[in-house]
Amino acid sequence: MANNDCRANIIAAAIPLFAAKGLNGVSVRELARAAGENLSMISYYFGGKEGLYAAVLTEQFAVLDKIEEIERTDIDTLQKFELYVRATVSRYRKSPYLLRFYTSELTNPTACFETITKPAIKKVVQTLLKAFTEGLSHEKFRDDLDPADTVLALAGMINFYFLLEPVTADVVDHSPDRDEVLIRHIMDIFTRGVLK
């Protein structure tokens, strides 16, 4: 390639490769070839393969910071949960590799887990927990529900749908056309499940 986008080219090429095969499943040669850049540029810009992986992870997880908006938005608690579900779906549509990095780090943690992955996911969970507690204090929700169990249930419903896509693709329609219906079904179940 040999232009001034070298660094960006490498990152862009690395995303689908790391996502599909994990940190240990890709070699620097493969990464360089896919980027159309010289092998040694990976060390030059990122200090090695692990450095590149960390850069990719940081970029991928950056969007998770937007979860903060949920706290600042002045809407009903249930609507906050719907906002979370909608944001999750649109995130996965825009960043089709995000969920893979996310779960790959959960199951086969790398050195980045403690520094990048864990804080990013924890922030999401804590934001949801805060919203739930808020809803509880307004006496909107049944008070015999455990906050953690409940928000993890909601997060699980939407995340698992995407996680299982490689298995269920030929029996379930996972096209974006159905996203609106999916969101409705999940919010339906959740709403009836948690309201007083």
Next chain:
Amino acid sequence: MANNDCRANIIAAAIPLFAAKGLNGVSVRELARAAGENLSMISYYFGGKEGLYAAVLTEQFAVLDKIEEIERTDIDTLQKFELYVRATVSRYRKSPYLLRFYTSELTNPTACFETITKPAIKKVVQTLLKAFTEGLSHEKFRDDLDPADTVLALAGMINFYFLLEPVTADVVDHSPDRDEVLIRHIMDIFTRGVLK
């Protein structure tokens, strides 16, 4: 080690290693050392590292076959779903590495994905789908719910709880003592969410 349990020793040692680091994250030397067996025994018994991985995966996923019992059991549809949730929890307690193999294959599929992983998971999904359709025909459930969305939502609630444990362990109590409460909460949400 050098006893007649060589094959079994290798498999037993390989389970936690493959689960933690994935197929590409472990070397045959590391596997042999952990098993206390000679390196060459891996090729002798399994034809190589990938063969050992396939053997481990087959053994781990064998328990998933028990899902069939749900079809044969003559109980109410909702109770079938509760049976599934209970079976899932007890499976993860008995096989603490199962979920890791499961999701690792989903996010970073190996050669085993099409032959071992996908059929195993698909069977579970289809069993749940069948149970749901059965419940629909008995007019137990709201008929505006999509079967796939609904069963994936239930599966997601319980699986995600365990998947997120590495992140939420210090903010949520994941001890087996709470399993019964967890199951109750999930079934509560699900039941209220899907019943007419």
Next chain:
DNA sequence: GTCTATATTGCGATAGAC
């Protein structure tokens, strides 16, 4: 900044003795 060439290490697999 970018390249080639290479240093070095560790990999998976197996030949062949016992």
Next chain:
DNA sequence: GTCTATCGCAATATAGAC
């Protein structure tokens, strides 16, 4: 069945020319 020793290769990383 189990071992040691080793083959051949691919890995990451970098030195040094330009």
